[in-house]
Amino acid sequence: RDELDRRAIQIMRDNDRGGYTIPTHGLYPYQWNWDSAFAALGFAAFDPARAWREIEILFSGQWLDGMVPHILFHRPDPGYFPGPDVWQCRGPLPSSGITQPPVALSFARRLYEAAPALGEVPVRMLFDPMRRWIQWFLAWRQDRGAICIAHPWESGRDNAADWDRAMAAIDPADVGSYERRDLDHVHAAMRPTKDDYDRYIWLVQRGRRLGWHAPSLAVDPPFLVADPTMTFTLMRGVRDLIWLGERLGLPTAGLMHDLAMLEQGAETLWNPAIGAYDSRNVLDGAFSGTLSNASFLSWYGGIDRPELARTLEEVMAPLPYGVPSLALQDERFDPRRYWRGPVWGVLNMLVGMGLEEFGHPRGAALRAMTARLIASHGFAEYFDPRDGAPAGGGSFTWTAAVWLAWAG
Ligand code: DGY
Numbered sequence: 001r002d003e004l005d006r007r008a009i010q011i012m013r014d015n016d017r018g019g020y021t022i023p024t025h026g027l028y029p030y031q032w033n034w035d036s037a038f039a040a041l042g043f044a045a046f047d048p049a050r051a052w053r054e055i056e057i058l059f060s061g062q063w064l065d066g067m068v069p070h071i072l073f074h075r076p077d078p079g080y081f082p083g084p085d086v087w088q089c090r091g092p093l094p095s096s097g098i099t100q101p102p103v104a105l106s107f108a109r110r111l112y113e114a115a116p117a118l119g120e121v122p123v124r125m126l127f128d129p130m131r132r133w134i135q136w137f138l139a140w141r142q143d144r145g146a147i148c149i150a151h152p153w154e155s156g157r158d159n160a161a162d163w164d165r166a167m168a169a170i171d172p173a174d175v176g177s178y179e180r181r182d183l184d185h186v187h188a189a190m191r192p193t194k195d196d197y198d199r200y201i202w203l204v205q206r207g208r209r210l211g212w213h214a215p216s217l218a219v220d221p222p223f224l225v226a227d228p229t230m231t232f233t234l235m236r237g238v239r240d241l242i243w244l245g246e247r248l249g250l251p252t253a254g255l256m257h258d259l260a261m262l263e264q265g266a267e268t269l270w271n272p273a274i275g276a277y278d279s280r281n282v283l284d285g286a287f288s289g290t291l292s293n294a295s296f297l298s299w300y301g302g303i304d305r306p307e308l309a310r311t312l313e314e315v316m317a318p319l320p321y322g323v324p325s326l327a328l329q330d331e332r333f334d335p336r337r338y339w340r341g342p343v344w345g346v347l348n349m350l351v352g353m354g355l356e357e358f359g360h361p362r363g364a365a366l367r368a369m370t371a372r373l374i375a376s377h378g379f380a381e382y383f384d385p386r387d388g389a390p391a392g393g394g395s396f397t398w399t400a401a402v403w404l405a406w407a408g
Contacts, residue, residue: 004375004408008400011379012042015397016050020057020074024381024393027185029077033058033070034156035398037104038346040111042401048115052122055104055111059129061093065214066136068104068129069095070153081181082201088208097204097212098151101229102137103350105130105237109244110405120248127250130241137234138258140214143282145265147230150221151203152196155229155294157339159192160325161332162279162288166225167195169283172202190336190391199223224282228269229294232277232301233350235262239302266303275311291315291327292339293347299354299363309360312351321373322348322366324385335384336391343385345370345402353406370407374399 015021020031021039028035036058043051061072073084073094084094108126112119141148149155152163175198182191192200203223210216238259245252271278271287276295278287296312298305315327325339325347326332334340348370355363373388379399381392 001408004403008042008379008403008408009046011395011400012039012397012404014395015039017074019050019053020072021054021397023398024396026079027182027381027393029080031058031061031072031074033068033100034103034346037107038398038401038405040104041107041405042397042403044111044114045404048111048118051111052119055108055126056122058104059126061091061095062129062133063091063095065140066132067099067140067214068102068133070098070100071096079181079184081179082204086178086201086204086208087212089212096153097207098154099133099137099141100154100156101233102133102237103233105134106233106240109240112244112247123244123248124250127241127245127248130237131255134234134238134241134255134258136214137230138261140218141230142261142265143224143226143280144268145261145263146226146268146280147234147262147265148224148226148282149230150217150224151200151207152223153200155227157229157292157294157325158200159196159337160279160290160292160294160339161330162227162290162292162294163223163225164332165286165288166223166281166283167199170199170202170222172198175202175205186392190338192338221283225288226265226269226280226282227294228266228277228279228292228297231262231266231269232294232297235259235266235301235303238262262301263303266298266301275307277308291330293323293325293344293351296323296351297347297354299358299360300350301354304358309362312362316362316366319343319385320369321383321385321388322369323351325382328385335386336389338382338392341385342382342391343373343388344382345374345399345407348373349402349406367407370402374403374407379403 023035040051040054062068089097242252269277326341352366377388380390381396
């Protein structure tokens with residue numbers, strides 16, 4: 001255990017670029033939004049001041065309209081595509097033009113709870129920026145109270161089966177030629193396909209053409225999917241911001257209303273056909289019919305649902321290391337391909353934390369499985385859910401953070 005703690009701390013230190021943390025050397029050489037929030041939780045275990053620095057630097061990239069970008073390109077790195085020259089955004093720092101699940105909102109509460117005296121000033125400084133990010137989601141990424149993604153990268157679950165049909169409706173014929181760099185670092189069998197990448201880049205080109213101007217982007221969007229990852233992480237973020245506001249005497253009135261709306265929105269993601277939360281294509285109204293690890297984030301969001309606990313039992317039963325990114329029973333299941341089957345420490349943690357808060361025994365079980373997974377297979381980006389074989393990038397910040405903050 002001590003040895004694993006030491007290795008996890010070493011990974012965090014090695015990936016620290018001086019106030020912000022990269023997910024892993026090579027494959028992901030910049031500051032990614034939700035990776036960075038997990039990094040902050042990891043740092044909180046041994047360097048609380050450094051943990052706050054991570055969140056402050058993340059918010060230093062916030063756009064005037066309230067969005068907090070999914071990548072901040074602090075220093076040029078030719079080993080990543082698409083870089084700042086492709087995105088061509090005009091925020092306060094070079095950045096991407098889309099966002100990511102707002103777990104930073106909730107993790108700010110955890111940092112505060114771990115060290116209230118240290119956290120008070122950063123919470124006061126960040127409270128309004130955090131509220132503005134929430135307002136941005138509700139203005140530009142909301143459908144019937146559920147929170148949507150306008151690009152698969154926004155969900156963080158890049159190539160999840162959830163988006164297959166919505167992605168198939170995009171014709172990327174005019175995308176032009178480009179050179180992927182991810183395949184220099186990780187085997188192609190573990191990464192999204194060329195069909196996916198053409199559409200990822202095509203959507204970036206559309207955003208660039210429209211100057212990343214939210215009102216223009218919202219007209220005839222080619223891709224818009226209401227997503228449980230976004231909906232439940234934002235719901236949890238709003239709850240935690242209310243908690244912080246009440247603690248520190250900051251204004252929370254509007255947030256109560258936002259929370260009620262998100263709770264209604266979550267209902268629109270309940271798919272009785274799979275007995276779980278699902279993603280819903282806003283453009284045609286159809287569910288994706290996908291049991292993913294995000295299907296079980298409602299406890300984390302603050303909603304208990306007995307039918308969901310039964311579905312979770314079924315999904316976890318055949319597998320030793322937790323909740324797969326796609327159920328084994330699904331014909332699209334692919335054990336090594338990123339978000340189409342592998343198990344991810346971060347999603348195990350969010351699902352497990354939520355279950356533990358509701359007193360479900362599955363939560364502690366999930367935590368023990370995640371600890372065993374990391375102890376026997378290391379700090380990989382993600383893992384084969386059948387045998388735990390490490391996959392994707394190595395020495396990964398967020399897996400180290402999951403160990404330090406929760407599993408270990
Ligand atoms: C990538 O480049 O694969 C990232 O996941 C985008 O966020």
